[in-house]
Amino acid sequence: MNPKAITFDYFGTLVDVDHGGTLGMAEVLRRISVEAHEPVSQVYLDWDIRNVRLYRGQAYARYRDVAQQALADCLDTHCPGARKGHAMETLTDLFLSHLVEASPAHTDAEPFLDWAASRYPLMPITNMDSDLWRRTRLTRYFEHVTTAEMAQAYKPSQAIFALALDRLAVDAHDVLHCSLASWADIDGAKPLGMAVAWINRTRDTLGTWQPRPDFEFDTLSPVRDVLEGLSLTATGETI
Known part of the structure; x- marks a missing residue:
């Protein structure tokens, strides 16, 4: 070779995408006024797992759209009802901005x-x-x-x-x-x-x-x- x-x-x-992703998740939780009862890094990891499962388990969809669905599911699991009144597009943009720019x-x-x-x-x-x-x-x-x-x-x-x-x-x-x-x-x-x-x-x-x-x-x-x-x-x- x-x-x-x-x-x-x-x-x-x-x-270090885990660093940027954890910062992004922390910002999302602040935006929806939630104090996590577990490390934010674990909430981010849960999102990451959901995200990968989604894009591997369906026909191709934009990463941004898959990430939004994974984020909605993650928030509904860890803080039910907290995203009510918040646009998921805005929360996803906030999250992904940190993931890609702060890693x-x-x-x-x-x-x-x-x-x-x-x-x-x-x-x-x-x-x-x-x-x-x-x-x-x-x-x-x-x-x-x-x-x-x-x-x-x-x-x-x-x-x-x-x-x-x-x-x-x-x-x-x-x-x-x-x-x-x-x-x-x-x-x-x-x-x-x-x-x-x-x-x-x-x-x-x-x-x-x-x-x-x-x-x-x-x-x-x-x-x-x-x-x-x-x-x-x-x-x-x-x-």
Whole structure:
């Protein structure tokens, strides 16, 4: 393997989406005058689970619309009746604004992107609406992105990965995909022939029947070592 392009899961892999999402949920609860009886991070996690279940379990719908339905269901469970009199579109905009704009880069992300940007084409492949992704913090590193909205499909559907490969004009076996989310990205990318570096920040375990990644690391930093080693091997140099 000698990658000619690097693709990424964006939310979670490059930025701390749980931080931004928790801030967003806290703002929503303040707006509807609710004091949570459990950590706000747990309410956010409940929304996240509902959101993923919805977009994986139905025909394609915009991320914003799926997120709104998941938010309504989450609020009705944790604080019944509290959203009465509040427009769900407004609450969803408040929540998503924090999720996409207030999710900070992981400490290893920018150093890695600074190194990789001059060496490889870089592209996020994200389960997000295009306009929301454009409001995130690291867009300056990427000339192109492939979103679920563009593909009309969510990861792990091969449709979104195939569209990304087509837009990059690179064969699958010439791409290294870096991702935190095993179910979305290992399961989606490996069957197409893409190599995958699993950035296992949370020390998760893979399911029995899941395909295995080509590499597994706690952060992005070791991916640079892999790529430098592969480059030296390809040029016939010794390490």
